[in-house]
Amino acid sequence: MFKLTAKALACALSLSIAGLAQAADPITIKFSHVVAENTPKGQGALLFKKLVEERLPGKVEVQVYPNSSLFGDGKEMEALLLGDVQLIAPSLAKFEHYSKGVQVFDLPFLFDDIAAVDRFQKGEAGQKLLRSMEDKNITGLGYWHNGMKQLSANKKLVEPKDARGLKFRVQASAVLEEQFKAVRANPRKMSFAEVYQGLQTGVVNGAENPYSNIYSQKMHEVQKYITESNHGLLDYMLITNTKFWNGLPADVRSELEAILAEVTVAVNKQADELNQGDKQRILDAGTTEIITLTPEQRGMWRDAMKPVWKKFEGEIGADLIKAAEASNQAQ
Numbered sequence: 001m002f003k004l005t006a007k008a009l010a011c012a013l014s015l016s017i018a019g020l021a022q023a024a025d026p027i028t029i030k031f032s033h034v035v036a037e038n039t040p041k042g043q044g045a046l047l048f049k050k051l052v053e054e055r056l057p058g059k060v061e062v063q064v065y066p067n068s069s070l071f072g073d074g075k076e077m078e079a080l081l082l083g084d085v086q087l088i089a090p091s092l093a094k095f096e097h098y099s100k101g102v103q104v105f106d107l108p109f110l111f112d113d114i115a116a117v118d119r120f121q122k123g124e125a126g127q128k129l130l131r132s133m134e135d136k137n138i139t140g141l142g143y144w145h146n147g148m149k150q151l152s153a154n155k156k157l158v159e160p161k162d163a164r165g166l167k168f169r170v171q172a173s174a175v176l177e178e179q180f181k182a183v184r185a186n187p188r189k190m191s192f193a194e195v196y197q198g199l200q201t202g203v204v205n206g207a208e209n210p211y212s213n214i215y216s217q218k219m220h221e222v223q224k225y226i227t228e229s230n231h232g233l234l235d236y237m238l239i240t241n242t243k244f245w246n247g248l249p250a251d252v253r254s255e256l257e258a259i260l261a262e263v264t265v266a267v268n269k270q271a272d273e274l275n276q277g278d279k280q281r282i283l284d285a286g287t288t289e290i291i292t293l294t295p296e297q298r299g300m301w302r303d304a305m306k307p308v309w310k311k312f313e314g315e316i317g318a319d320l321i322k323a324a325e326a327s328n329q330a331q
Helices: 002-024 040-055 076-082 100-106 114-122 124-130 174-181 192-201 211-216 242-246 250-285 295-305 307-316 318-326
Strands: 027-032 060-065 138-148 150-153 167-170 186-189 206-209 225-228 233-241 289-292
Touching: 027 040, 040 060, 040 138, 040 250, 076 233, 100 124, 100 174, 100 233, 100 307, 100 318, 114 124, 114 138, 114 233, 114 250, 124 138, 124 318, 138 211, 138 242, 138 250, 150 211, 167 174, 167 192, 174 186, 174 307, 192 206, 206 211, 211 250, 233 242, 250 289, 307 318
Parallel strands: 027 060, 167 186, 167 206, 225 289
Antiparallel strands: 138 233, 150 206, 150 225
16 A cells, blocks of 8 residues: 555656646747848847847747748748747738738828838827737737838839839738739739849849848849839738737736837837948949939829729728828827
């Protein structure tokens, strides 16, 4: 009888120790993204990892996978929903199948500048969009800037008619497709990792990106001209799997939220600095001419593309578009 009891006790003790060891294992957060580490998103991911491991040592481990090294931009959303990664920060153009309202960020010439974008994202309408996909197991944790988009091509783009017939790489976004159709160009969906080769081989003739993407992916080496159009926004929504996030211990989740708020401020401050620096680096490289539009020329582009707003008003919501447009007025 004693032997049985001792054996049972040893077994129970063993299970208890194993349970404690298991409980002590850190929570792993895999952060996958598709851009280079020297971009705003890449730097933000690394800062998040650094702060988490400083403030939650032994509790949370962050693994960062840049440059599509784990999942490309066509697969990362599926990976998040399956629980294969815990954090991703897709371009806002990637959410049209999950929340039609998020398409507001793709409308051309809607925001005058990044300050207007900030006002909208921090306001009630922008914050509501972060929570608009929780029924689909997606929780938005914040907006990260990359910057305003510029047009690049191998011919000068000064007026809308100059884009006619050209093939432009676009993300998988119905709004962005219509944006280029509005100037009688041909949109071509292509994953971000394939853009350089697509431009190099002529599969596409042009693209739209902030300066940091153009420089970090060496697109300026295969594009003769960049038109500083500031016609649209390339920002990201940092998202997590809702079930994973809600399942975290409350104290851990609270600390992660505080860290993310801090990182978001740093990313958004750095984005503008990085874009301005990369613009200068492109100029210094001497491979690409940067074209500055007059207010009249920019107005022509805006007039040509603005009908896209009306086309998507029913899906996005007139009130949401109105709120975004109102953010151009400083409060």
